[in-house]
Each structure stands twice: as structure tokens, then as C-alpha cells.
Amino acid sequence: MKMEKIHINQVKDHIGKQVTITGFAQVFRDQKNIKFLLIRDISGVIQVVITKDKEDAFKNSAGLSLESVVEIAGLAKEEKQAPGGFEIAGESITILSLSNPELPIPVVEKGQQEETDQSIRLDWRWIDLRKEKNTLVFKVWTVMEQGFREYWVNNNYIEIHSPKLIATASESGSEVFEVKYFERKAYLAQSPQFYKQMAMAGGFEKVFEVGPVFRAEPSFTSRHATEFTGYDAEISYIESHHDVMAEEEKAIAYALQKVKDAYDEEILKVFGREVVVPAVPFPKISMKETKEILAGMGIKGDKDGDISPEEERKICEYVKEKHGHEFVFITEYPISARPFYHMRDEKNPKITKSFDLLWNGLEVTTGAQREHRYDVLVAQAKEKKMDIEHIQFYLDFFKYGCPPHGGYGMGPNRMIMQLLGLDNVRDAMFVYRGVNRLTP
Amino acid sequence: MKMEKIHINQVKDHIGKQVTITGFAQVFRDQKNIKFLLIRDISGVIQVVITKDKEDAFKNSAGLSLESVVEIAGLAKEEKQAPGGFEIAGESITILSLSNPELPIPVVEKGQQEETDQSIRLDWRWIDLRKEKNTLVFKVWTVMEQGFREYWVNNNYIEIHSPKLIATASESGSEVFEVKYFERKAYLAQSPQFYKQMAMAGGFEKVFEVGPVFRAEPSFTSRHATEFTGYDAEISYIESHHDVMAEEEKAIAYALQKVKDAYDEEILKVFGREVVVPAVPFPKISMKETKEILAGMGIKGDKDGDISPEEERKICEYVKEKHGHEFVFITEYPISARPFYHMRDEKNPKITKSFDLLWNGLEVTTGAQREHRYDVLVAQAKEKKMDIEHIQFYLDFFKYGCPPHGGYGMGPNRMIMQLLGLDNVRDAMFVYRGVNRLTP
Numbered sequence: 001m002k003m004e005k006i007h008i009n010q011v012k013d014h015i016g017k018q019v020t021i022t023g024f025a026q027v028f029r030d031q032k033n034i035k036f037l038l039i040r041d042i043s044g045v046i047q048v049v050i051t052k053d054k055e056d057a058f059k060n061s062a063g064l065s066l067e068s069v070v071e072i073a074g075l076a077k078e079e080k081q082a083p084g085g086f087e088i089a090g091e092s093i094t095i096l097s098l099s100n101p102e103l104p105i106p107v108v109e110k111g112q113q114e115e116t117d118q119s120i121r122l123d124w125r126w127i128d129l130r131k132e133k134n135t136l137v138f139k140v141w142t143v144m145e146q147g148f149r150e151y152w153v154n155n156n157y158i159e160i161h162s163p164k165l166i167a168t169a170s171e172s173g174s175e176v177f178e179v180k181y182f183e184r185k186a187y188l189a190q191s192p193q194f195y196k197q198m199a200m201a202g203g204f205e206k207v208f209e210v211g212p213v214f215r216a217e218p219s220f221t222s223r224h225a226t227e228f229t230g231y232d233a234e235i236s237y238i239e240s241h242h243d244v245m246a247e248e249e250k251a252i253a254y255a256l257q258k259v260k261d262a263y264d265e266e267i268l269k270v271f272g273r274e275v276v277v278p279a280v281p282f283p284k285i286s287m288k289e290t291k292e293i294l295a296g297m298g299i300k301g302d303k304d305g306d307i308s309p310e311e312e313r314k315i316c317e318y319v320k321e322k323h324g325h326e327f328v329f330i331t332e333y334p335i336s337a338r339p340f341y342h343m344r345d346e347k348n349p350k351i352t353k354s355f356d357l358l359w360n361g362l363e364v365t366t367g368a369q370r371e372h373r374y375d376v377l378v379a380q381a382k383e384k385k386m387d388i389e390h391i392q393f394y395l396d397f398f399k400y401g402c403p404p405h406g407g408y409g410m411g412p413n414r415m416i417m418q419l420l421g422l423d424n425v426r427d428a429m430f431v432y433r434g435v436n437r438l439t440p
Numbered sequence: 441m442k443m444e445k446i447h448i449n450q451v452k453d454h455i456g457k458q459v460t461i462t463g464f465a466q467v468f469r470d471q472k473n474i475k476f477l478l479i480r481d482i483s484g485v486i487q488v489v490i491t492k493d494k495e496d497a498f499k500n501s502a503g504l505s506l507e508s509v510v511e512i513a514g515l516a517k518e519e520k521q522a523p524g525g526f527e528i529a530g531e532s533i534t535i536l537s538l539s540n541p542e543l544p545i546p547v548v549e550k551g552q553q554e555e556t557d558q559s560i561r562l563d564w565r566w567i568d569l570r571k572e573k574n575t576l577v578f579k580v581w582t583v584m585e586q587g588f589r590e591y592w593v594n595n596n597y598i599e600i601h602s603p604k605l606i607a608t609a610s611e612s613g614s615e616v617f618e619v620k621y622f623e624r625k626a627y628l629a630q631s632p633q634f635y636k637q638m639a640m641a642g643g644f645e646k647v648f649e650v651g652p653v654f655r656a657e658p659s660f661t662s663r664h665a666t667e668f669t670g671y672d673a674e675i676s677y678i679e680s681h682h683d684v685m686a687e688e689e690k691a692i693a694y695a696l697q698k699v700k701d702a703y704d705e706e707i708l709k710v711f712g713r714e715v716v717v718p719a720v721p722f723p724k725i726s727m728k729e730t731k732e733i734l735a736g737m738g739i740k741g742d743k744d745g746d747i748s749p750e751e752e753r754k755i756c757e758y759v760k761e762k763h764g765h766e767f768v769f770i771t772e773y774p775i776s777a778r779p780f781y782h783m784r785d786e787k788n789p790k791i792t793k794s795f796d797l798l799w800n801g802l803e804v805t806t807g808a809q810r811e812h813r814y815d816v817l818v819a820q821a822k823e824k825k826m827d828i829e830h831i832q833f834y835l836d837f838f839k840y841g842c843p844p845h846g847g848y849g850m851g852p853n854r855m856i857m858q859l860l861g862l863d864n865v866r867d868a869m870f871v872y873r874g875v876n877r878l879t880p
Contacts, residue, residue, distance in 0.1 A: 005677075022677045024643060024841055042596075042645040067841040071677075096677075097812060099841035126837055129642035135598075138644070142599040149586065156482075158575075159582040160870045161669045164604070164652050165617075167878035177605075179628070180618045181666075182658065186878055188619070195871065198880065202569030203464060204578070205482040211651060212604050218622065226621075229601045237445075237462045237511075237536075372537060393880045397566055401464055401507040401539035430600045431635065435622055438607035440638065440833045 009043035011086050014076040021046070021088065022071045022096070024130065025064055026108060035061050037090070038083070039072060042135065047082040048072055050090040057093045067107060067127070069097040107131060118424065122432055125440055129430075133270050136263070137428060141416055143262045145210065147255030148231060157206040157233065162195030164188055164212065168390045175216035177226075188214035191409055194394045196234035197341075197370060200405040201397040205236045218435050222424040223362070223414065227433040234407030241343075241353040241369045244406040245329050248357065248367065249282045252327070259419065271420045276326055283319050284329040287351070290315055305334035313361035320360075326418075331355045340384040341377065343369040343406075353406070359418045367408030374398040449483035451526050454516040461486070461528065462511045462536070464570065465504055466548060475501050477530070478523070479512060482575065487519070487527040488512055500533045507547060507567070509537040547571060558864065562872055565880055569870075573710050576703070577868060581856055583702045585650065587695030588671060597646040597673065602635030604628055604652065608830045615656035617666075628654035631849055634834045636674035637781075637810060640845040641837040645676045658875050662864040663802070663854065667873040674847030681783075681793040681809045682724075684846040685769050688797065688807065689722045692767070699859065711860045716766055723759050724769040727791075730755055745774035753801035760800075766858075771795045780824040781817065783809040783846075793846070799858045807848030814838040 005020045023041035035058065037048040050057050064070070074090040104123075105116045107130045115121070121128040128134060152159075169176040169187045177188040189195075192209045199207040213230040235247060259267075260275040267275055285293070287305060294301060294311055297318065301311040307330065319328040332351045335344060342352040357365035371377045377398055381388060388395070416428040426432040431440065445460045463481035475498065477488040490497050504510070514530040544563075545556045547570045555561070561568040568574055592599075609616040609627045617628040629635075632649045639647040653670040675687060699707075700715040707715055725733070727745060734741060734751055737758065741751035747770065759768040772791045775784060782792040797805035811817045817838055821828060828835070856868040866872040871880065 022843065040643070042598075042643060069841045069843050096844055097838075097842050100839045103840060126638045126642040127840055129639070129644070135643065138598045138600065142593060142597075145599055146589065146593050149589065153582060153586050157582075158482075158578045159585055160578065161652065163667055163871045163873050165654070165667050165873055165878060177626075178620045180620075181878065182656070182875055184878075186617075198566045199569070199870075202566040203480070203482060203575065204569070212601065214605070216622070227603055227605050396880070398537075399540045400543060400567055401509045402537050403462065403509045404536055430639075431603045433603050433605055438605060438621065438624075438626055440836070 007043040008039065008041045008046045011046055011076045011088065015078055015086075017076055018073065018091075019076045019088065020071060020073045023069070024107075025066060025068050025070055028061075028064060028066060030062075037061065037064075037070075037072075039070065040130070044084070046084065047079070047087040048074065048090045049087055050093065054091050057090050060093045060095060061090075063098075064093075064095065065099045065101040067099040067103060067130075068095055069099075070095055103127065118426060122426060122437065123440070125431055134427070136266060136270050137416060137420060137422075138430065140259055140263050140267065140420065141412065144255050144259050144415065144419070145231075145412065147258030148251055149208070149210070150258070151251040151254040152206075152208040152233065155206070157208045157235075158199070158204045160192075160195065160199055160204070160207050160209050161211060162189070162192040162198075162209060164214070167393070175218075177214050177216045190215055191230060192232050193341075193409070194397075196232055196407055197394075197402075197405065198397050200234055200236050200372075201400070201402040203403075205403070206234070208233045220435065222426075223417075225413070225425060225429065225433055226435065228411065228413050228425075228429060231410040231412055232407065233410075234405055236403035236405045238369060238404060238406050241331070241355055241367065241406055244367050244369065244408055245284065245331075245355055245357075246281065248365065248408050248410075249278070249280050249327070249329075253278055253280050256419075267420065273419075273421050275419065278325060278327050282327045282329055282357075283323045283325050284331055284355075285315070285319070286332045287330055287334065288332065290330050293318055305337040309361075312358050312363060316358050316361040326360050328358050329355045330358060338368065340380040340386055341370050343371045344380075355408075357408075357410075359415070362414055362418055364414045364418065365408050365410045367406065369404070369406035372398055372402045372404050447483040448479065448481045448486045451486055451516045451528065455518055455526075457516055458513065458531075459516050459528065460511060460513045463509070464547075465506060465508050465510055468501075468504060468506060470502075477501065477504075477510075477512075479510065479528075480570070484524070486524065487522040488514065488530045488533075489527055490530040490533065494531050497530050497533045500535060501530075503538075504533075504535065505539045505541040507539040507543055507570075508535055509539075510535055543567065558866060562866060562877065563880070565871055574867070576706060576710050577856060577860060577862075578870065580699055580703050580707065580860065581852065584695050584699050584855065584859070585671075585852065587698035588691055589648070589650070590698070591691040591694040592646075592648040592673065595646070597648045597675075598639070598644045600632075600635065600639055600644070600647050600649050601651065602629070602632040602638075602649060604654070607833070615658075617654050617656045630655055631670060632672050633781075633849070634837075636672055636847055637834075637842075637845065638837050640674055640676050640810075640812075641840070641842040643843075645843070646674070648673045660875065662866075665853070665865060665869060665873055666875065668851065668853050668865070668869060671850040671852055672847065673850075674845055676843035676845040678809060678844060678846050681771070681795055681807065681846055684807050684809065684848055685724065685771075685795055685797075686721065688805065688848050688850075689718070689720050689767070689769075693718055693720050696859075707860065713859075713861050715859065718765060718767050722767045722769055722797075723763045723765050724771055724795075725755070725759070726772045727770055727774065728772065730770050733758055745777040749801075752798050752803060756798050756801040766800050768798050769795045770798060778808065780820040780826055781808075781810050783811045784820075795848075797848075797850075799855070802854055802858055804854045804858065805848050805850045807846065809844070809846035812838055812842045812844050 023039040027038040029036040033052040071094040074088040079087040179186040354368035463479040467478040469476040511534040514528040519527040619626040778792045794808035
């Protein structure tokens with residue numbers, strides 16, 4: 001007899017019925033005439049009780065090791081003593097995959113015991129991912145990403161998948177990875193920036209891309225990785241970077257509403273945080289004003305027109321208190337702090353039509369209106385001492401008609417950190433890559 | 441006065457009103473007292489008429505070159521003589537970006553003139569993309585991809601972004617790209633296969649991934665590229681590869697329905713093809729039976745258990761005629777034709793629980809149930825002469841409990857080829873990458 005296969009969170013709807021569940025054996029308590037198992041699947045955890053009279057099941061469960069994978073059939077019951085209030089009276093148990101009893105890291109931490117060191121957890125990432133909080137990270141990610149995509153698709157953005165293998169190491173000062181490409185060299189793209197702009201020159205008007213970006217920076221901070229996911233959007237026929245910010249803040253509010261609708265309770269339970277859907281428009285403060293506010297708070301930071309991580313935290317605290325908002329756009333960065341392709345302000349050519357977005361003290365976005373006028377772009381590239389030959393393929397995009405445009409790049413790993421209150425980006429990526437880490 | 445900014449396909453809803461449009465100047469006809477422009481945006485093309493009495497507009501349009509980008513304000517009108525039946529009586533024209541008058545390739549082919557050679561078109565891809573048919577490719581792609589994702593998300597798949605930088609060149613016989621990774625070597629992932637399986641060992645149950653895959657094969661065919669997009673899905677607790685096929689065919693039917701709903705008419709108009717939403721379940725034929733059918737048709741092909749491109753076409757013609765279906769799963773490939781990690785049939789250990797999916801003569805998918813039992817997997821790897829040390833990180837995924845699972849990898853570039861009847865994959869990717877092509 002094939003019983004109905006259900007997820008563990010559906011047991012409560014099948015009381016008094018025969019059901020079949022599958023999952024990992026998480027805890028095991030063996031008494032003389034009765035065995036208690038805790039079984040975990042993607043939806044939750046449930047207690048299974050196996051009594052001695054169920055001979056085969058009783059015998060099978062004797063050979064079970066922690067984290068083995070099993071299929072269990074039995075009667076769904078309410079049981080006040082059981083964790084969660086339900087249990088299954090097991091009638092048969094099939095071992096689908098027997099775990100080595102020597103688990104390298106625990107899935108369930110015992111009592112007040114501190115969590116295993118991160119670098120060891122990352123060595124055994126697939127076991128680490130079994131923890132409720134780590135699985136929830138990626139359930140939330142899935143909804144967040146789909147939220148952004150729904151916003152873009154509903155608003156007629158076209159999706160692109162731009163090449164990650166590129167001919168020249170060019171765009172920015174940070175280091176790029178070199179690839180052996182048949183008889184020559186290629187490089188890994190640090191961002192889809194140039195190709196989003198190519199789509200604008202191609203008349204696509206609005207595009208988005210989700211894909212990996214690669215940075216060969218020897219950074220060892222809690223916010224950096226050598227490979228991570230980027231969300232990118234670019235739009236045509238804008239009047240200034242303010243049109244870009246207006247689009248971005250709507251996309252963020254839409255995506256976070258989707259997350260709140262789907263996982264508000266679970267995020268509160270597991271991470272102790274409430275999902276706040278930000279009000280639109282977001283607060284916007286120019287870089288100049290930001291520095292003045294920080295000076296007023298007695299904080300001295302980077303003077304080259306950029307702001308330090310400490311300044312990012314402080315200005316966010318200020319905005320939170322003053323405007324009750326978790327987000328703030330810092331606008332109009334000086335040209336020294338921005339790449340050659342950012343458009344400059346018509347009235348004040350020392351500043352760019354650019355912005356960063358900070359969320360609760362962390363930079364999650366960089367954006368700008370781009371310079372689409374060929375001659376101006378070449379002049380700005382020369383002023384920045386760019387090697388024109390290396391970027392000629394890019395400059396060519398602007399020779400045969402290109403709409404005015406701008407866009408933003410966003411880091412979903414950092415978004416997830418801020419959303420869930422994670423203190424390290426390594427916990428916000430499926431598999432982390434750093435200078436010293438290429439496995440698993 | 442700021443007039444309402446609209447898209448060209450909305451002009452028909454604004455007859456008698458002042459409107460503003462933006463776009464590329466596609467055709468230009470200059471008469472003594474009147475100028476005719478065709479302006480193209482992402483939604484369509486419209487005629488703009490500028491008469492001499494609109495002095496500024498008349499003067500501005502005199503300096504216009506083909507493919508320049510303009511903003512035009514004027515009166516929306518019905519006009520039987522105009523292409524499409526509508527036009528704008530232009531009152532002002534602002535040149536947003538002036539094109540170099542020497543266009544390297546035409547956007548609109550003249551009359552019966554053959555299209556520019558593909559390699560030249562690819563050199564100027566951003567101009568090539570302005571053609572209606574090329575823009576439509578990516579509009580369709582956007583809806584198709586969102587369709588697949590909706591299917592997956594609605595069915596509780598978790599999204600992963602697995603690393604493209606990996607430590608060992610391992611999985612298959614085809615060549616991998618080598619990356620200089622600080623003081624050591626890394627490689628670019630040929631598929632997310634191992635990491636999808638890691639997610640299964642992590643208890644994720646169902647996952648999907650959309651991302652780039654890299655193949656260092658020196659292939660110059662119309663179906664190959666060195667970098668392309670992969671759609672991947674993997675599911676746990678299956679009984680066989682038939683559960684995987686059942687999931688895949690539902691996802692395909694769902695996505696193609698979305699494409700049909702959104703672009704049926706346009707695809708018919710531009711590509712002369714009807715979008716056929718395939719009936720579920722798809723026809724399934726074992727490799728053995730496939731060979732018998734082909735032999736009955738007098739076709740001799742590869743004998744090593746795989747089928748040649750010609751055989752793929754012929755068996756699809758057979759299925760189309762016999763079952764009226766554009767898709768067919770070829771199942772149960774012999775172990776010689778499949779990688780070590782495909783599970784073998786319990787009753788006939790010479791064949792694998794695997795499949796390919798063909799669509800109108802082209803392979804678009806490979807899938808299988810995977811071997812999740814550590815000891816069996818190691819034995820199969822040894823039999824295939826794999827270097828165990830190089831894949832130990834992968835084998836470890838199966839040591840600490842792993843549900844039975846399987847999945848598929850799909851090529852959206854090839855899906856788009858078959859959907860729109862393109863004869864070359866290079867036209868089905870935003871920017872093509874091949875042995876001799878790394879730009880733009």
C-alpha cells in the first residue's frame with residue numbers, strides 16, 4: 001500500500017491518517033521498548049515514535065546513525081508532549097542513505113555551546129546548510145530575487161546574460177582574474193556595467209541582469225568575496241540619476257514586500273528581526289551634506305569624497321533617528337571618487353550624477369547617470385589616465401546613437417546580510433569564495 | 441510645457457493629443473517643405489512629419505543622421521498613408537545623441553538585399569540588436585526565463601548561485617578554462633552539476649540555478665559557444681529519472697505557455713512560426729528502441745550508444761509524425777555514454793537511469809537520476825578511470841546522508857533557437873563567445 005507522501009508541516013492536516021514522510025534523522029533517543037526519532041525535512045521537524053511491536057521498523061531504526069536519510073510511514077497524531085504538538089506513530093522505516101556516524105560538524109548545536117568556527121563550517125558547507133537558519137537564508141533569497149525580477153519584468157525590462165569572459169582588463173582599478181583562453185588571455189568580468197550600456201546603445205531601453213561577478217582583490221573582510229552575485233539594472237531616456245534612484249527604490253520596496261508576505265514570521269522566529277518594507281521615496285543626502293552632518297556629529301572620515309564604513313554606519317544612524325528610515329541614498333560624489341563613465345553635473349563639473357545606497361550602515365548599491373556623449377566620454381577617460389586602446393570597444397558603443405541612460409548595481413549577498421542581520425557575507429552565500437578558499 | 445511621454449505603440453490611444461516620444465531615427469526623407477522621419481523605440485516604429493512652418497524642428501532635423509537618438513513632441517494623428525496608420529505632426533525635435541553618419545552595418549536591410557555576414561554583424565552587435573527580430577529574441581527570452589522561474593518558485597524550488605571558480609578540473613572529458621587565482625590555479629565550472637547535488641546533500645530538496653557555463657572546447661559549429669547560459673534543476677526523493685522528466689516537461693509546458701500568451705502574434709509576424717505549447721506527458725523512447733526505429737528507417741548512426749545530430753533530426757521527424765509532438769525524451773543511455781555519477785538500472789546495470797530531451801531535432805537537455813550511495817559512486821568513478829583525489833570533495837557530499845535525487849540541465853540558447861527557428865546559436869545569445877571571439 002502506497003501511503004500519501006507529505007511534508008512534515010502538513011502532518012497537522014492529516015491527523016488520524018496514514019502518511020509517509022522523508023527526511024534526515026536529527027535526534028535519536030533509544031529506550032528499551034520504544035524509540036524516539038526527530039525527523040527533519042525542508043518544511044520542519046517532527047517526532048516519530050517506534051514501539052517494539054512494530055518489529056521491522058524497530059529493528060531498522062536500531063541501525064540508524066544521526067543525519068541518515070529515511071522514509072517513514074505511520075499514523076499522524078496530535079501529541080501534546082511532542083515538540084510542536086504532533087507526532088507520527090511509525091510503522092515502517094526505510095533507510096535511504098546511511099550517514100557515517102562520525103559527523104564532522106553538528107547540525108543542531110547543543111544547549112549554550114558556541115557554534116563551530118566558521119572556517120570549519122565552510123569546509124562542510126553542505127552539512128552546515130542543513131541548519132534551519134541557513135536553509136531559511138536561501139528560501140528568503142529565492143523570494144527576494146523573484147521579487148526584484150517581477151518588478152523588472154512587470155515594468156518591461158529585458159533580461160540579458162552578458163559575457164563573463166572579456167578581452168581586456170579595463171573597467172576599474174581593482175584586480176581582475178586572468179584566464180587562459182586557447183592561445184591568448186581573457187579576463188573575468190568584474191561587473192556587467194559595459195554590457196548593460198551596450199544594451200542601451202542597442203535600443204533595449206530597460207534591462208536587468210542577475211549573474212556572478214569576480215573580484216581578484218586580496219580582501220579578507222566580513223563583507224568581501226572573490227566571487228559573488230550581482231543584480232544590475234540600466235534604463236534609458238532618463239533626465240538624471242534621480243530617475244534611476246526612483247526606479248531602484250520601487251524595486252527594493254516591491255521585493256521586500258514579497259519577502260515580508262512570505263517569511264515575516266519565520267524571519268522573526270529564527271533571526272529575531274522584523275522585515276521592514278521601506279517607504280518610497282527613500283531619504284537622499286548629497287555627499288557634501290553628508291560630510292557636514294558627520295562633522296556636526298564630531299566624526300572625521302575619509303576626505304577624498306568617499307565615506308568610510310564607520311561613516312556609513314553613523315549617517316545611517318542619523319537618518320534612522322531623523323527620518324525613521326533604514327535606507328539612505330548618498331548622492332553627488334566628487335569626480336575623484338567615481339569612474340570616468342559617470343556623468344558630471346552640468347552646473348558643478350566637480351561632482352558626478354551618482355549615488356550609493358546604504359542600508360542600516362552598509363553600502364548595498366552604486367549607481368549613476370552614465371556619460372553617453374562620445375567626445376565627453378573620451379575626454380573623461382583621458383583625464384582619468386585610462387588606456388584608450390583597451391576601452392575602445394566600449395567607447396564605440398556611443399558612436400552610432402545612444403540614448404541618455406543610467407543604472408545601478410546591487411549586491412544581493414549584502415542585502416541578505418542586512419535583511420537577516422547576518423554579520424558575515426560568507427553566511428549569505430551558498431558557497432563562499434575567498435583568497436584562500438576554493439572548496440568545496 | 442511638459443507633454444506626456446509615451447511609447448510609440450501607445451500613439452494610437454492618444455489621437456488628437458500632444459505627445460512626446462523618444463527613439464532612433466531609422467529612415468529619413470527630405471523634401472523641400474516637409475521632412476518625413478521614421479522613429480523607432482522598443483515598442484515599434486512611427487512616422488513623424490515636420491513641416492517648414494515648425495522652424496526650429498525643421499532646422500534641427502536637417503542636421504540629423506540615421507540612427508541618431510531624438511526626442512520629438514507633436515500631435516498624434518491618424519493617417520492612412522503612414523506605415524501602421526498613425527503619425528505624429530512634429531512640433532519640436534531634440535537631438536539626444538548624434539550618430540556618426542557612416543554606419544558600419546545597416547539596421548534595416550534594403551529590399552531583397554542579403555543580410556550582412558554574421559561575423560561582421562557580431563562585431564557591431566549593439567547595432568545588430570536594434571533590428572526588430574533581434575530585440576524580439578530577448579523579449580521572448582525574458583518571458584521564457586521568467587516562466588521557468590515561476591514554475592520552480594511556485595513549486596518550492598530554492599534558488600542557488602553556485603561558484604563558477606572551482607579548485608579542480610574534473611567533471612567531464614571536455615576541456616575547462618584555467619584561471620590564475622592569486623598564487624594558484626582555479627578553473628571555470630562547466631556546469632553547476634556537483635553543486636546542485638551538494639544542495640541535495642544539504643537538504644534543500646528542490647533547487648534551480650540560472651547562470652553561465654564555460655566550455656573550452658574548440659568547436660566551431662552553429663550549436664556551440666565557449667560561454668552560454670545554463671538552466672539547472674535538481675530534486676530529491678525521486679524513485680527514478682521518470683520523476684525528473686515529469687517535472688521537466690511540466691516546467692517547459694508552463695514556460696512555453698507564458699511565451700505564447702505574451703508573444704504569439706509577434707513571433708508569427710516576425711519569425712513566421714507558431715508557438716506550440718507541448719502536451720504533457722512528452723513521448724519517451726528508450727535508446728535501444730530509438731536505434732531500432734532508426735534502423736527501420738534505414739539510418740545508421742553512432743554505435744557507441746549515443747546518437748548523432750542526423751539521428752536526432754530523424755527520430756524527431758518520426759515522433760512528430762507518429763505522435764504529433766515536437767519533443768521526445770530519449771531514455772536509458774548505456775553506461776559508456778554517460779558520466780560516472782549517473783545511476784544505473786537495477787535490472788540492467790549496463791544502462792543508466794538517464795535521458796536527453798530533443799526538440800525538433802536538437803538536444804536541449806541532459807538529465808538523470810544520480811548515484812547517491814557513496815560506495816557505489818566510488819566504484820563507478822574508479823571504473824571510469826576518474827582521478828579519485830580530484831573528486832574527493834564531491835564524493836564527500838555523500839558520506840553524511842544524502843537523499844536519492846536527480847535533475848536536468850537545459851540550454852536556453854538552444855531553446856530559443858528552436859522556439860524561433862534560428863539556425864545559429866550565435867543569434868540566440870546577447871553577446872557570443874567562441875574560440876576566436878572575445879569582443880565586443
